[in-house]
């Protein structure tokens with residue numbers, strides 16, 4: 001039995017409008033998952049009421065705007081309410097850009113209804129989401145500088161922020177390598193990545209294996225197996241599996257495959273969180 005610890009309902013503005021939490025819970029039961037954690041986006045740097053959300057890319061469509069305060073709160077409320085009826089559900093959130101708005105990050109993390117907090121970074125300060133950048137218009141030194149800023153900010157989050165598990169460590173590579181086919185050498189960031197793993201381990205936090213990379217041109221989990229091995233070698237024990245589904249049909253995708261990748265990297269257990277405490281499931 002595996003758990004899907006990273007999923008989005010229609011309370012995430014970039015998710016399928018039909019992704020009702022009830023339907024997600026039913027799908028999780030049908031798949032026999034040990035747990036399904038709803039982790040809708042809470043972009044700390046866009047903590048605005050829905051009416052004031054400024055996210056130009058999403059402004060193009062009236063129905064979706066990103067990261068607003070109202071969305072994040074609605075998701076936590078709804079999931080918490082449904083948990084009694086669907087015991088498979090766990091209340092989570094995906095806290096983005098925690099160090100860019102630390103007060104907001106801390107306030108959301110203090111919500112006692114939360115079972116689980118994913119920490120993530122979709123954009124560096126004053127830059128757009130990695131999803132939107134045009135890497136073919138950049139030279140390799142610019143990409144390298146951007147990646148360096150990204151990993152340094154991840155490290156700052158891992159040392160300081162209140163969360164449980166670090167989401168999709170190699171997020172920018174999904175676009176740079178996957179969508180644009182630009183090969184990235186991570187060797188120059190090896191020391192920073194080791195520091196990220198050490199910070200997670202020292203603080204009793206975990207690392208996510210995000211299966212979404214497998215469903216994209218990137219074709220690998222985030223992070224890929226060699227980094228999972230490194231985390232394990234440094235003493236990392238806590239991992240969670242997450243599909244990062246943005247629709248009901250994607251729930252659970254890639255979990256079994258990533259469980260095998262985790263096993264081959266030396267992990268024996270994966271974690272499920274309840275009231276922000278890990279419980280371990282044998283792989």
Ligand SMILES: [Zn+2]
Pocket residue numbers: 094120122167168
């Ligand atoms: Zn994310």
Ligand SMILES: [Zn+2]
Pocket residue numbers: 006008094244
């Ligand atoms: Zn996500």
